[in-house]
Amino acid sequence: MNKNPIKLGKLVRRTIFYLFVVTLAVSIILPVFFLVSLSFLSTRESYSFPLPLLPSLKTEYSLTHSDRGYLLSVYDKFDKEYQTVLDTAELEKMSVYMKNQIGTPYSIPKIKERIAELENGTKDTVFFSVRKNLLLNYSTFFQITRDAVPALVRSLQIAGLTILISLSIGSMAGYAFARYVFAGRDVLKFSVLFVRMFPGVAIALHMAIILANMGFYDKPIGLALVYSVGSIALTVWITASVFMGIPESLEEAAQVFGATKWQTFLRVTFPLALPGLAAAAMYTFLGAWTETVSAILLTQFNPTFSVVVYQSLLGAVGNVNLTAAGGLVLAIPSLIFTFFIRKYIQQMWGGMTI
């Protein structure tokens, strides 16, 4: 039956390999998929059980008379029946409910039309369907969180400042570690990592006091400084290894052929280090952009966007689908930045050999 046992063994190995890869991929993709899907669900959907895998595109309604006024029902795909969601005579309440809870904006005049059908017609129930506004969560998120847009701008400022500070200081230190031999170099290089060993929360209070003394509390530059402390350590290590990969003779050649030290850096060292610097910039951006814990503690009236997203989970406005929408908005700049910088990083691995 089995003429070739080696082939079978290979098949088994392959199967196991692909199972492993698929499991890995699913475990990465699933949470992201869940977040994306959640951000498009209506509030009613997001609190229903079981949770729909995909958002519905429209909602089937039925409208009928009741003692108090009108009975509004929604078709439930899972239970395969209409479920009453509202019993009211107030048309405005009905309209608001349809928009906020079901995600289907429906104006009062249109509701009146449906009621007219009910009054005039022979049927005792009117069925109608309304298309869902998929982006409603996103616009709602920006409406209910007071300062989401300024927070977004602040977050960009902070991330930009952090890149500027940590890359300028970190890459200079990295260059020194790569090029010069001095007493205590290895100890010093290792010790820049110490700062990353402390959890941010543990030192946040002290940070807050120091920042307040400096007059930087609740200001973008304050958070940028705090983030830079951690990310300088990272950039030192990344850039040191990048500069080590650039042969010194390339710089020496530039000097022999007429370049000043500054020109040597601009025309030879910097372009060659660019892929590595881009990678360092990306790590720094992602770190500063998504950081929340320190930001909660170190801001008051001027939160970052990640804090705003976090706050949308709390209190009366707390709806997971809105938070999911905010979370995705938070992810978009990271995605854009990563894609933009990707080609420089790829240069380092592929296109160019130093």
Place this chain on the structure above:
Amino acid sequence: MATLTMKNVTKIFGRNVIAVKEFNLEVKEKEFLVLLGPSGCGKTTAMRMVAGLEEVTTGEIFIDDREVTELPPRKRNVSMIFQNYAVWPHMTVYDNIAFALKLKKLHKDEIDRRVKETAGMAKIEMLLERYPSQLSGGQQQRVAVARAIAVNPDIFLMDEPLSNLDAKLRVSMRTELKAIHDKASSTTVFVTHDQSEAMSMADRIVIMKDGEVIQVGSPDDVYHRSGSIFVADFIGTPPTNFMDVKIQKESNGTHLVNPHLNLLLEPEMAKHLNGYNKNHIVLGIRPENILLVGESDAALSSSCLVSEPQGSHQVVAIQLDDNIVKVVAPPNPIIAPGADVHMNFKQETLRFFDPDTTLAINP
């Protein structure tokens, strides 16, 4: 083109590592000078001080009459070819060659003309739009050469430029580098540890050891008139054979004697030992100056250990106690291992060395 003068140049690394000691050198106009020595002898450091890549601890360096000791590299008007080529990987070949010219703010047409001219000299005119990673090692070397010519330097510095090439390419690049040197009628300082490279290219060779100059001379000088045991041993493959011998003055003339050898010196050669008052010397003889002779004419006899045929000649290794003497002999007949070998010397080529100072006794 220019002359290069180094006066008492010393380089000390850290506190007490002396890399170059009291180095004095004058390179003439259009000369091809080779700094030769084993690794770690300070030859590269000496050159890097000329380029300005290494600070001079004490001493002075002049290009023509211009003192450059303290000048940064860019103000010295030298150009350099590096061991690992050091062509910039993020620039095309054209931009590599044009780099220095652009920094000099030359006119675009002039830059274009110079780049194409030098690319032609280095035979890379068809590669101008490529990036270094798309080139072979030999081609990258040519880019480095073209880049060095393009700036019209006073002095060419070449730091072991051929050592990264494969054996065959190395030999052909030698010829080309020499030809380019002649064509550009430049003054060149060339660093190498390969003595055959030095012999084949140099107008003059400076042999260095432990940061000091051991001997300066033409290839002919250092080969045939080696000033010390070190030079005689370092130059030539196979190297000079050495034997400890005793001087015995007898009625018929001066003899050099050891357990295997009894050589009656011709009066011409014996004369050189007149001023020498110890009774032992180290005798140096080049492998090609040992003649295989009949038993009756032999000054030295032993048996063949092994013979290495080389086509044009054979190298015969002969065991003498703990020593191995190598002889370059005609290719035929091939001498079998164990066969008796009888040898005599071309007396006029013998070198006498003082065993204590290791310096040559005869000029």
